[in-house]
Amino acid sequence: MTNLPILSTGSAAYVLYSLLYIAVLGLSYQLLLHPLRNYPGPLVAKLTNGYAGYFAIKRNLHLQIWRNHLKYGPVFRLGPDRLVFNSATALRDIYQNERVTKPPTYLATQSNPNAHSTWNSLDRDMHRRKRKLVGRATTEASMRSFETAMTEQVDIFIRGLARNHNQQPINVKNRCSYLSFDIIGLLSFGYALNLQTDEQNQFLAEQLAHGNHRMNVYMQIPVIPRYKLQTWINLLFRQEREKTARLIETMIRNRMADDANARRDLFSFLADAVNAKDDDGLRLGDLWYEAFFFIIAGGDTTATALSATLFYLSRNPECYSKLATEIRTTFRKGTEISGKGLAGCQYLRACIDESLRMSPPTPGTLWRHLAPEEEGRGPFVVDGHVIPNGTMVGVNAYSLHHNEEYFPNPFKYDPDRWLITGNSDSKAAQRKAMHDAFAAFSIGSRGCAGKPTAYLELSLSLAKILWYHDFETAPGKLGQVGVGQQGEFQLYDIFTSTHDGPYLVFKPRDTFAEDFGNAAAHG
Numbered sequence: 001m002t003n004l005p006i007l008s009t010g011s012a013a014y015v016l017y018s019l020l021y022i023a024v025l026g027l028s029y030q031l032l033l034h035p036l037r038n039y040p041g042p043l044v045a046k047l048t049n050g051y052a053g054y055f056a057i058k059r060n061l062h063l064q065i066w067r068n069h070l071k072y073g074p075v076f077r078l079g080p081d082r083l084v085f086n087s088a089t090a091l092r093d094i095y096q097n098e099r100v101t102k103p104p105t106y107l108a109t110q111s112n113p114n115a116h117s118t119w120n121s122l123d124r125d126m127h128r129r130k131r132k133l134v135g136r137a138t139t140e141a142s143m144r145s146f147e148t149a150m151t152e153q154v155d156i157f158i159r160g161l162a163r164n165h166n167q168q169p170i171n172v173k174n175r176c177s178y179l180s181f182d183i184i185g186l187l188s189f190g191y192a193l194n195l196q197t198d199e200q201n202q203f204l205a206e207q208l209a210h211g212n213h214r215m216n217v218y219m220q221i222p223v224i225p226r227y228k229l230q231t232w233i234n235l236l237f238r239q240e241r242e243k244t245a246r247l248i249e250t251m252i253r254n255r256m257a258d259d260a261n262a263r264r265d266l267f268s269f270l271a272d273a274v275n276a277k278d279d280d281g282l283r284l285g286d287l288w289y290e291a292f293f294f295i296i297a298g299g300d301t302t303a304t305a306l307s308a309t310l311f312y313l314s315r316n317p318e319c320y321s322k323l324a325t326e327i328r329t330t331f332r333k334g335t336e337i338s339g340k341g342l343a344g345c346q347y348l349r350a351c352i353d354e355s356l357r358m359s360p361p362t363p364g365t366l367w368r369h370l371a372p373e374e375e376g377r378g379p380f381v382v383d384g385h386v387i388p389n390g391t392m393v394g395v396n397a398y399s400l401h402h403n404e405e406y407f408p409n410p411f412k413y414d415p416d417r418w419l420i421t422g423n424s425d426s427k428a429a430q431r432k433a434m435h436d437a438f439a440a441f442s443i444g445s446r447g448c449a450g451k452p453t454a455y456l457e458l459s460l461s462l463a464k465i466l467w468y469h470d471f472e473t474a475p476g477k478l479g480q481v482g483v484g485q486q487g488e489f490q491l492y493d494i495f496t497s498t499h500d501g502p503y504l505v506f507k508p509r510d511t512f513a514e515d516f517g518n519a520a521a522h523g
């Protein structure tokens with residue numbers, strides 16, 4: 001009996017020493033023998049994905065990566081098995097490469113292991129099938145038939161800005177967010193979410209942002225999805241997740257009660273596939289995941305881009321006045337403003353692209369790896385580096401967009417950089433270099449499926465704001481909300497991004513009363 005405690009202490013010490021030994025072996029392997037050992041990077045990042053996880057929790061991973069590129073150069077090791085690149089060549093080598101796919105880290109976003117949306121389908125064939133369906137909802141032609149519904153929502157937004165015309169500063173963050181969610185609700189399931197006019201569904205914007213933040217942390221720390229730990233963590237947020245799930249179910253149920261062809265929304269394109277009996281068919285349950293992702297993808301991304309453009313215009317009077325002149329001379333009446341007319345507004349497009357460059361709504365690193373079935377079929381080369389199998393690679397949009405090699409003076413809001421004219425070789429090379437390094441929507445077969453929707457929504461909203469209102473930065477402290485490093489618009493990286501501000505003061509122009517009446521401004 002008396003020997004027992006001695007035995008226990010001995011066993012405990014043995015276990016402890018064994019664990020220490022394994023840890024030292026593991027760490028030595030990462031530093032001395034791992035195939036990525038010669039890549040530079042922060043020491044902690046070479047040892048654990050907890051490094052990226054920590055900054056993902058703080059929502060500033062995009063800024064940390066940018067700082068690391070300044071310190072370590074165009075490629076560095078962000079995790080034991082992760083390399084981040086900072087060149088247009090790497091962007092092309094990774095994202096325009098059919099041998100590459102999304103790694104299992106994307107499965108951190110699944111709440112049901114058998115359900116995949118277009119976005120988190122890892123299997124390349126499965127993705128192609130789903131993308132074909134989803135892409136049909138956002139083509140230029142679909143946008144033309146959806147434009148009337150979108151314009152109605154933008155008009156509600158414009159009227160809302162006027163209601164505060166006793167010069168109270170408005171934080172445009174929520175306004176832009178509610179507008180985008182209302183539009184995506186109609187585009188996906190013809191459902192009037194009415195966030196702009198009714199508080200009931202406004203929780204959606206905030207809850208999806210919380211969910212994105214969690215998801216981004218899970219994606220940076222692969223041990224979470226590997227052992228399905230997210231299922232347990234998500235239990236802590238059960239109530240808010242269930243509330244969102246109920247709303248999406250209501251949207252789907254309402255739409256299913258209607259004729260599939262009643263309108264050209266996402267559902268109308270998915271419905272045929274749900275009914276199909278062949279392999280290309282969608283299961284009814286997949287609709288939920290497709291809807292959920294579509295709403296996330298199209299909601300806060302466009303809202304961030306709109307807030308950012310308003311931020312930059314309010315702080316750059318020359319750009320503001322150039323854009324106001326373009327809009328106010330292109331159209332004769334506010335009711336004439338349409339996607340067709342806006343297609344010719346080059347300065348407007350340049351202002352949008354410059355905002356997307358400086359403040360990309362998806363500011364992070366979109367991880368990819370060589371599809372497992374491609375291993376052994378020739379090397380995977382990124383910007384001249386042969387990538388060992390199993391390595392996750394990516395380009396960080398925020399860093400690439402602030403790389404001076406492509407965008408000189410990267411913290412300057414300069415829409416004119418997108419309008420360089422001239423046929424000299426150097427001008428042509430400059431134009432090409434910039435366009436090749438523009439990654440706001442990503443590129444290749446997994447690039448954004450909603451680009452036409454985003455440009456139409458941003459163009460209509462900005463043109464109508466400038467047609468019906470003048471605006472400026474709020475005075476005092478409120479005017480500083482949203483100011484980030486070197487004066488740019490501060491984004492918080494949650495895979496997509498969130499932000500606060502800008503606070504702006506809107507003054508309706510005479511054109512407002514002409515089209516909406518005075519009552520609307522005071523109502």
Ligand code: HEM
Nearest residue numbers: 119297298301302305362366441442446448449450453454
């Ligand atoms: C300014 C606004 C937007 C930006 C910056 C943006 C950006 C992106 C990016 C970077 C991706 C790639 C994500 C990844 O690889 O993990 C993506 C994917 C996607 N986006 Fe967007 N997006 C925007 C608006 C929209 C809108 C309005 C919609 C829907 C109408 C949409 C639908 C999608 C879909 C369905 C995908 C998945 C594509 C696939 O995996 O094949 N996006 N977006």
